[in-house]
Amino acid sequence: xxxxxxxxxxxxxxxxxxxxxxxxxxxxxxxxxxxxxxxxxxxxxxxxxxxxxxxxxxxxxxxxxxxxxxxxxxxxxxxxxxxxxxxxxxxxxxxxxxxxxxxxxxxxxxxxxxxxxxxxxxxxxxxxxxxxxxxxxxxxxxxxxxxxxxxxxxxxxxxxxxxxxxxxxxxxxxxxxxxxxxxxxxxxxxxxxx
Amino acid sequence: xxxxxxxxxxxxxxxxxxxxxxxxxxxxxxxxxxxxxxxxxxxxxxxxxxxxxxxxxxxxxxxxxxxxxxxxxxxxxxxxxxxxxxxxxxxxxxxxxxxxxxxxxxxxxxxxxxxxxxxxxxxxxxxxxxxxxxxxxxxxxxxxxxxxxxxxxxxxxxxxxxxxxxxxxxxxxxxxxxxxxxxxxxxxxxxxxx
DNA sequence: ATTTTGAATAATGTTACATTATTCAAAATA
DNA sequence: TATTTTGAATAATGTAACATTATTCAAAAT
Numbered sequence: 001x002x003x004x005x006x007x008x009x010x011x012x013x014x015x016x017x018x019x020x021x022x023x024x025x026x027x028x029x030x031x032x033x034x035x036x037x038x039x040x041x042x043x044x045x046x047x048x049x050x051x052x053x054x055x056x057x058x059x060x061x062x063x064x065x066x067x068x069x070x071x072x073x074x075x076x077x078x079x080x081x082x083x084x085x086x087x088x089x090x091x092x093x094x095x096x097x098x099x100x101x102x103x104x105x106x107x108x109x110x111x112x113x114x115x116x117x118x119x120x121x122x123x124x125x126x127x128x129x130x131x132x133x134x135x136x137x138x139x140x141x142x143x144x145x146x147x148x149x150x151x152x153x154x155x156x157x158x159x160x161x162x163x164x165x166x167x168x169x170x171x172x173x174x175x176x177x178x179x180x181x182x183x184x185x186x187x188x189x190x191x192x193x194x
Numbered sequence: 195x196x197x198x199x200x201x202x203x204x205x206x207x208x209x210x211x212x213x214x215x216x217x218x219x220x221x222x223x224x225x226x227x228x229x230x231x232x233x234x235x236x237x238x239x240x241x242x243x244x245x246x247x248x249x250x251x252x253x254x255x256x257x258x259x260x261x262x263x264x265x266x267x268x269x270x271x272x273x274x275x276x277x278x279x280x281x282x283x284x285x286x287x288x289x290x291x292x293x294x295x296x297x298x299x300x301x302x303x304x305x306x307x308x309x310x311x312x313x314x315x316x317x318x319x320x321x322x323x324x325x326x327x328x329x330x331x332x333x334x335x336x337x338x339x340x341x342x343x344x345x346x347x348x349x350x351x352x353x354x355x356x357x358x359x360x361x362x363x364x365x366x367x368x369x370x371x372x373x374x375x376x377x378x379x380x381x382x383x384x385x386x387x388x
Numbered sequence: 389a390t391t392t393t394g395a396a397t398a399a400t401g402t403t404a405c406a407t408t409a410t411t412c413a414a415a416a417t418a
Numbered sequence: 419t420a421t422t423t424t425g426a427a428t429a430a431t432g433t434a435a436c437a438t439t440a441t442t443c444a445a446a447a448t
Contacts, residue, residue, distance in 0.1 A: 014396090014444080015441095016441075017396080017398040017442060019398065022399045022400075023400090026229060029227060029229050029433090031432090032224055032225075037218075037239060041238070067296070070301065072303070073305070094292060095289055098288060106242070119310065119313045119314070119318070119385065125291075187388070190382065192291065194381070207413090208427090210410075210412075210428025214429090215429070216431075218430095221430090222431075394445095394446105396441100396443085397440100398439100398440085399441090400440090401436105401437075401438070401439090404434090404436095405432105406432080407433095408430080408432090409428100409431090410427100411428085413425105416421100416422080416424085
């Protein structure tokens with residue numbers, strides 16, 4: 001009887017799995033995740049890899065100090081802007097103005113042009129309130145089959161569906177059996193130039 | 195010398211940390227997360243934190259079974275926990291994000307559609323910094339013959355002039371002898387829906 | 389020339405342990 | 419007696435270590 005093992009295979013240079021060949025093309029670390037949300041997190045990680053998603057990331061609001069600044073209205077005769085002026089509409093704090101329900105609000109950065117007709121451009125940040133229930137024609141943050149997206153919620157005789165605010169994009173119909181959830185209503189948007 | 199330790203404390207019933215007293219009020223499991231996205235995931239978990247009770251769970255596509263879509267059943271009860279403050283990198287304060295120079299910044303509410311191609315809509319508020327000097331292609335707040343306007347600063351061989359971001363509007367050339375002044379550079383814009 | 393094979397290596401999953409935070413009531417103190 | 423101090427109990431959280439799986443390569447077998 002020959003007990004010798006097969007002599008194929010064996011050590012050689014260059015063997016082994018290639019770096020970056022994993023799902024995320026990146027090294028990972030272990031993190032504790034609340035048990036019921038492990039599925040959410042995995043969907044979130046996958047969703048932002050897909051190209052259809054116009055959601056880049058979720059941002060947690062933090063409110064430091066109130067910061068009121070004078071607000072003028074646009075078409076005013078010259079002579080100008082002293083804060084004491086008549087044309088000063090009011091003092092305005094951006095956090096106060098844009099955030100209604102602090103506890104249920106978060107931010108999402110937008111990627112791509114799918115909402116330009118609603119004045120939401122690439123790299124804008126939208127403000128999402130999870131405590132508001134969505135109405136037809138609202139802009140909403142939704143997930144469909146594990147992919148997050150910001151779109152307009154519309155409805156026809158067959159039921160609700162999502163629309164981009166850009167004629168180049170097709171409506172997103174919600175197929176029977178697909179996962180669909182509305183995460184919140186977009187209540188505002190901000191943009192920083194340069 | 196008395197070597198006896200203190201006799202306080204000690205075993206008793208009911209001692210110990212209470213279940214559910216953690217950040218997520220729930221047990222956790224370790225999950226591997228791509229290193230660069232750990233901040234995102236934590237932010238996502240805090241942003242979209244679910245409270246117990248009647249929240250529809252996010253369902254992963256792979257596990258998905260057909261189910262009827264009930265659009266407006268998604269209600270989030272109040273009692274959203276406040277953010278933990280150790281994720282500074284994914285936290286955002288709108289004032290800080292949008293305002294650079296407090297002393298020289300003010301807001302202007304926009305009337306009309308002359309800037310829609312730049313994503314600035316009627317009733318938006320723009321952030322104007324008086325301390326920045328304007329460059330070509332900047333959006334600026336200017337006054338011409340006694341009227342304020344927000345437009346794009348452009349230039350041809352005859353010199354600078356103003357352009358709306360809307361094809362329906364004509365360029366605004368600055369005539370010899372007319373009053374013209376740039377009051378500041380638009381560094382951001384915000385919008386509130388509804 | 390083609391197929392089979394096992395070592396090499398990375399990715400991914402899981403367990404175990406270490407550390408930290410919180411709570412309680414007994415013991416110490418006033 | 420009322421208040422403060424204290425350490426065990428327990429959960430939460432962080433991390434290292436190990437286990438398992440997937441992928442790749444080229445030597446050996448065919």
